[in-house]
Amino acid sequence: ELQLVESGGGSIQPGGSLRLSCAASGFTVSSNYMSWVRQAPGKGLEWVSVIFSGGSTYYADSVKGRFTISRDNSKNTLYLQMNSLRAEDTAVYYCARAAVAAARPDAFDVWGQGTMVTVSS
Amino acid sequence: QSVLTQPPSASGTPGQRVTISCSGSSSNIGNNYVYWYQRLPGTAPKLLIYRNNQRPSGVPDRFSGSKSGTSASLAISGLRSEDEADYYCAAWDDSLQVVFGGGTKLTVL
Numbered sequence: 001e002l003q004l005v006e007s008g009g010g011s012i013q014p015g016g017s018l019r020l021s022c023a024a025s026g027f028t029v030s031s032n033y034m035s036w037v038r039q040a041p042g043k044g045l046e047w048v049s050v051i052f053s054g055g056s057t058y059y060a061d062s063v064k065g066r067f068t069i070s071r072d073n074s075k076n077t078l079y080l081q082m083n084s085l086r087a088e089d090t091a092v093y094y095c096a097r098a099a100v101a102a103a104r105p106d107a108f109d110v111w112g113q114g115t116m117v118t119v120s121s
Numbered sequence: 122q123s124v125l126t127q128p129p130s131a132s133g134t135p136g137q138r139v140t141i142s143c144s145g146s147s148s149n150i151g152n153n154y155v156y157w158y159q160r161l162p163g164t165a166p167k168l169l170i171y172r173n174n175q176r177p178s179g180v181p182d183r184f185s186g187s188k189s190g191t192s193a194s195l196a197i198s199g200l201r202s203e204d205e206a207d208y209y210c211a212a213w214d215d216s217l218q219v220v221f222g223g224g225t226k227l228t229v230l
Contacts (some may be wrong), residue, residue, distance in 0.1 A: 037166075044123060044157070045166065045209050047219035058217045067123070094165055105213055107156045107171035114165055 002026040002110045004095050009115030016085050016119070022078040022095030022112055030073040033098035033105045036080045038091035039114075046091070048088050049080065050098065050105065063089075085119045125210050125222035132228040136165040138139065142224045143210030145191050149220050153213045155193040159184055160207040160224075169208070170195060197227075206230045 008020040008113040021034070036048040049059045049069040057069050078095050093115055096108035126144040133139040143155065157170035168177050170186035173193065185196045197204055210222040 037219075044207075044224035045160075045211070045221045047211075047221060050217070050219070060218060096166075096221065099171070101154075101172065106154065107168050108158070108166070108211075109168050109171070111165040111167070114185070 002085055002097070002108055004097065006093065006095055006111035006112040006115040007095065009117045011118045011120065012085055014086055014119055017081070017083045018085065018117060020080040020082065020095075020115060020117070022080075024076050024097075024113050027097070027110075028073075029071050029076050029078055033044055033100060034069075034071065034078045035096050035108065036069060036078075036093055037096055037108070038089075038093045038117075040091040041090070043091075048093070051078070052105070053100075077099065082117070084119075087119050090117060090119045123223035124214075125212065127208075127222035127225045129223065130228065132230055133200045134202045135200055135202065137200045138196060139200060139227065140176060140197075141195045141208055141210075141227070143193045143195070144220050145193075145212060145220070147191055148193075148216075149212040149214040150188065150193055151191040154182045155186065155188050156211045157184075157195045158209045158211065162206070162208065165187055166209065178182075184217035200229055202229045 003025045003100040051069045066084045070079045095112045097110040099106040099109045154172045158166040159169045160166045173188040174186045
């Protein structure tokens, strides 16, 4: 069974840092395109970042320079390092696998259950 | 403000057919595939439609997608109470970012 399990969420003060983890089972993180997507309370889905199998990374403008996506192949785990956190980063963070079609990223076909991050003083 | 534009709400009675629209631009919907995700209350998003009009295994054929130019739509026929959920359209854009619609809350009356 393909599964993603996030962890690492919690409450943090503005300006603080947090690292989210996403453990995969049933497939290999390093061979896939992996993303983070978030949903703030009462808001819609917002894409955060992607890491391609070759290692290239892309970020939403709202988090560029503050968040870093990475992976640990030995642990088959995806990470999101979040620095300089702001109140507007408060959201449920989901990791998701992007399928691949003709070497291009495709749909998010596997999702984790999400982990809540609250940024508040 | 979401890059893709969806109506915030839609509704229908059981058995009816409802459609949800999604409008974008040439750099996202126009040049790339459209995806639709369903988010039931308290659950993670689920892929409903991929590559404009393809259904993953297990998604009923009551759900269908289409795309024309820079717009797309999701149609749900034979509406059922369990279809009450939030629906999001999405697309990769030419700069390898993902853009989502703001979501449409579907109410089954």
